[in-house]
Amino acid sequence: MCRCSAVIKALIFLTFFLHFSSAVTHTLQHVLTGVTPGINFPEFTVVGQVDGQQIDYYDSEIREMIPKTEWIQKNVGDDSWSDETQFRQGYQEIFKSNVGTAMQRFNQTKGVHTIQQMYGCELDDDGTTRGYKQWGYDGEDFITFDLKTLTWIAPTPQALISKNKWDYYTDFNNYWKNYLENICIEWLKKHLTYGRETLERKVRPEMSLFQKEATYSEVVCHATGFFPKAVMITWQKDGEDVHEDVDLRETLPNQDGSFQKRSILKVPAEELQKHTYTCVVQHSSLEKELVREVPKGGATIGVIVGVIAAVIALVIVTVVAGIVIWKKKNFGFKPVAQNSALASEGNSSSNNS
Structure with a gap:
């Protein structure tokens, strides 16, 4: 009995360890963070990552999207960086309003507060893909996009206003479904090709x-x-x-x-x-x-x-560096997603609260 139990345990461990050693999941994600002003820290930052390695960066003080790895700089043209810079500059103004709106929702008038948005996709070595898009406030989940139903999940009462509004943005929600399930995966595959030598290396702990x-x-x-x-x-x-x-x-x-x-x-x-x-x-x-x-x-x-x-x-x-990751809550989280705003009323091209 004891010997059989030990053998079974060893086989289970070996199977698990071999799977762990061979299974590979690649990720592409962007984290956008807005903070209250006056704390000697950029009010808005954006960080892009592939497999956990930072590939680009923007903040409200430098006001420019810059590459952070040699392989991304070699393979992405100047026009793309210019377009991304303009895009991030627009988000900068949105996040400035977002912080104020979120503070109102939580009846806060002072203090240091952060609002985050994270979006990204994952690709397993067997071809399985996943996408995610979330908001967080002060280190807690605020609202999450459900790719299956194309609706929003609000874990806090303060997020219900956003959910009720964003659920009706069907064109925008369909856009993000396509982005997370297709466009993001295409870009992830490109980045994996560009940075294969770096991203596929294995270094012992x-x-x-x-x-x-x-x-x-x-x-x-x-x-x-x-x-x-x-x-x-x-x-x-x-x-x-x-x-x-x-x-x-x-x-x-x-x-x-x-x-x-x-x-x-x-x-x-x-x-x-x-x-x-x-x-x-x-x-x-x-x-x-x-x-x-x-x-x-x-x-x-x-x-x-x-x-x-x-x-x-x-x-x-x-x-x-702008990589602020909030607590893992009910949605089994990693970092946050991209929308546009928690500020004023707007059209379906931006998620205003």
């Missing part, structure tokens, strides 16, 4: 464990420097999977185009002495998973503080 002694120890498993973005970090106790008291953080970009991710295990200090805890990292660049055992003695507080400080610094760099 570097793995570290850090521990802070306390009544409850926080053990940090940190993987960094890997590419592509998809990675799995899991914990085991005496060889058995651990799911409780695990805080898995978002995958963050490094400045060199690679990624980093960390998982935090909270466990009583005495448990660390009685049992063997290990962290397991799986990535498509690895022939087999990386495994590290949590040391019984722990690392110094200074080391872990330094690591956390570095992560915080990276988050700040990420936000400055």
Whole structure:
């Protein structure tokens, strides 16, 4: 019985790991962010990404759409950048109104607030495609486009005004269905061709464990420097999977185009002495998973503080780049979608609130 159970478990793990190693999902997305003025930060930013790598950027201070990778600059003509610049300049004015309108909806008169829009598409290696388009406000989902019904989902009462209006913009909703299911996929395939050498590279993660002694120890498993973005970090106790008291953080970009991710295990200090805890990292660049055992003695507080400080610094760099991602809510989210506005009444070419 025990031997059979162990064999079955090993086969399930092997099947899963092989699928994880071979399955590939490519993504193209744009994130548009508007913030309240007066905080020494651009009031409007736009970031484009392919497979998590930034490919272009615009903000309300430079007022110009600029390429961020050599391969995108080589393959996209100057006319396209000029057109995109004009397009983003128009959105800049819309988002300025959006912030004010959203504050009114939530009965807010002051404070720092953000409104976001994200849209994009995904392409699996088996040809399966998906598209998404969303708005968020102050880090929470605000309204989401349903591609199947061509209607809008409003998770908050403040978004019902927008939903009731946008549901009737049938021409606009049909346009976005075509864009997300066809045009976006075509552009994603083009970008994958342009940047194949960069986007299809595989770089192994570097793995570290850090521990802070306390009544409850926080053990940090940190993987960094890997590419592509998809990675799995899991914990085991005496060889058995651990799911409780695990805080898995978002995958963050490094400045060199690679990624980093960390998982935090909270466990009583005495448990660390009685049992063997290990962290397991799986990535498509690895022939087999990386495994590290949590040391019984722990690392110094200074080391872990330094690591956390570095992560915080990276988050700040990420936000400055305009990549602001809100919490994953009911829709299983990633970053946000493109519409036009939450401001005044308008025609169907812009989603005004």
